């Protein structure tokens with residue numbers, strides 16, 4: 001891995017520039033979503049994928065390795081079609097890129113030593129890193145072709161959802177092309193010679209603080225908690241400013257990079273502390289059925305009776321397992337007022353619902369479920385259909401991210417479909 005940005009990217013771009021092709025945006029009649037895709041562009045989902053794929057061959061493709069792989073794969077698929085006169089099936093299509101990320105520029109929020117960096121390394125062992133100072137910048141880096149992928153932490157087994165990042169997924173038009181589940185092993189880091197008793201402050205990302213809250217209390221530390229943008233940024237800040245009364249909750253790798261000492265190892269409240277990251281790209285990948293896939297969608301609905309129940313039933317009726325449901329305020333319309341002359345005005349909060357389920361967009365049952373959901377909702381967007389992270393479970397240990405060579409070793413190509 002090598003860094004291609006001398007220091008991390010800062011917010012300096014103009015408005016985001018959606019990319020032109022975005023087939024997994026499903027939108028209800030006559031509306032256009034933030035990606036500008038209309039319902040008519042996406043009427044019959046992957047049932048007509050084959051014709052769509054052959055015409056895509058003629059579109060100009062982006063000059064990045066993933067695009068090139070895609071074109072070659074499509075040519076191969078088209079040849080298969082021509083020679084055998086057999087209908088093309090999704091499994092004839094090129095697999096999700098398996099190149100291990102050679103020359104792929106991957107944007108993440110933070111500085112070296114951040115967990116997002118470790119997640120990028122797990123997904124793309126040979127990537128070039130593009131550290132960014134904000135998540136928003138990581139999105140824009142991909143939209144503006146400065147990077148090819150962005151890595152985004154989305155939820156943690158102890159700390160829960162990272163809500164802001166759900167909002168960013170909706171505000172931008174990038175596609176989820178993979179996921180990585182990373183065991184997170186937190187350490188308490190301070191300048192050499194500092195003792196725990198001297199500490200008055202502990203700094204970390206809000207997730208770092210949340211994941212270690214009970215342990216901090218158990219240790220009897222009488223410290224204020226300070227939330228910063230990133231765990232490794234906290235470590236860097238302590239070192240740069242010679243703060244002898246402050247500790248960071250961050251990785252052992254951050255301690256090495258910024259010359260800090262590990263005062264406590266394994267600070268998280270539970271050993272099984274895992275963060276789920278998603279990988280984002282300008283283009284979606286072609287979904288498949290020959291390996292476990294996950295699909296993420298977001299929808300909103302107008303008023304109606306039991307809409308949420310009916311949406312969930314569309315999946316249950318087809319035996320599709322939901323793995324996650326999250327709701328966020330609908331920023332376009334946060335409140336709906338319902339006047340009742342007799343009793344007053346009810347204020348209904350409006351939500352965007354995010355759902356992950358264990359199935360691929362290439363499956364007919366999924367296409368049927370989504371057709372049903374589309375009828376029930378005012379907005380439906382497929383955020384991505386991507387290979388599940390099937391890495392064998394290994395509990396976190398501080399050695400797992402102490403150096404990038406070890407990262408490569410411990411996260412190597414272990415039975416994982418590269419997103």
Ligand SMILES: O=C(O)C(=O)Cc1ccccc1
Nearest residue numbers: 114115116205207208230231
């Ligand atoms: O702050 C970091 O290092 C991140 O990458 C975000 C984060 C914070 C805490 C746990 C997992 C990811």
